[in-house]
Amino acid sequence: MEITSEEIAHQIEKAKNGKQDAFKFLLDYYWNEVYGFQLKRVHNEYEAEDITIETFAKAFDKIETFDENYTFSTWLVAISKNIQIDKTRKKNASIYTNTTDTSNEQVQKIADHSPTPEDKLIREQNLAELLRYIKQLKPHYQDVINLRYFQEMSYNEISQTLREPLNNIKVRLLRARKLLAEIIIQK
Numbered sequence: 001m002e003i004t005s006e007e008i009a010h011q012i013e014k015a016k017n018g019k020q021d022a023f024k025f026l027l028d029y030y031w032n033e034v035y036g037f038q039l040k041r042v043h044n045e046y047e048a049e050d051i052t053i054e055t056f057a058k059a060f061d062k063i064e065t066f067d068e069n070y071t072f073s074t075w076l077v078a079i080s081k082n083i084q085i086d087k088t089r090k091k092n093a094s095i096y097t098n099t100t101d102t103s104n105e106q107v108q109k110i111a112d113h114s115p116t117p118e119d120k121l122i123r124e125q126n127l128a129e130l131l132r133y134i135k136q137l138k139p140h141y142q143d144v145i146n147l148r149y150f151q152e153m154s155y156n157e158i159s160q161t162l163r164e165p166l167n168n169i170k171v172r173l174l175r176a177r178k179l180l181a182e183i184i185i186q187k
Contacts, residue, residue: 055080057167133183141176
């Protein structure tokens with residue numbers, strides 16, 4: 001199915017109103033473009049993935065500032081490029097700090113609604129089989145799945161445990177659930 005520019009604009013508007021399904025749509029639709037852009041820049045899939053996660057976290061946090069006169073993908077790539085430049089500068093200066101500066105109020109704009117279809121799949125699967133599927137994910141995805149679904153931690157608790165910004169945790173969990181659902185569907 002071809003996704004039209006009108007559909008994308010509609011999803012962006014829904015995201016500006018805090019609708020979780022719109023954030024998921026935008027993440028799924030633009031993930032490969034942003035990730036591919038970063039992979040060409042940094043030549044390291046883990047670093048490209050981390051930058052992509054931060055890109056979506058920052059974009060979702062600042063979604064209300066998006067100007068519809070520009071394309072959403074260009075806006076995402078610009079955010080991604082700036083994050084990568086900042087990370088490179090910090091790495092070169094041997095200084096490590098969090099790059100996301102969000103207030104608690106802004107972070108709450110990405111809703112934590114339950115349960116999603118992925119949540120239901122996770123709960124309904126045979127535990128041993130599910131664990132085999134989870135082990136196919138990259139370690140940082142395994143971590144957030146484990147903390148969220150097996151240790152039943154909130155997003156805030158996961159953020160504190162992993163010492164990462166809350167928005168990064170939310171985007172990483174969205175991505176982990178999508179990848180896990182794809183693995184389950186393939187089997």
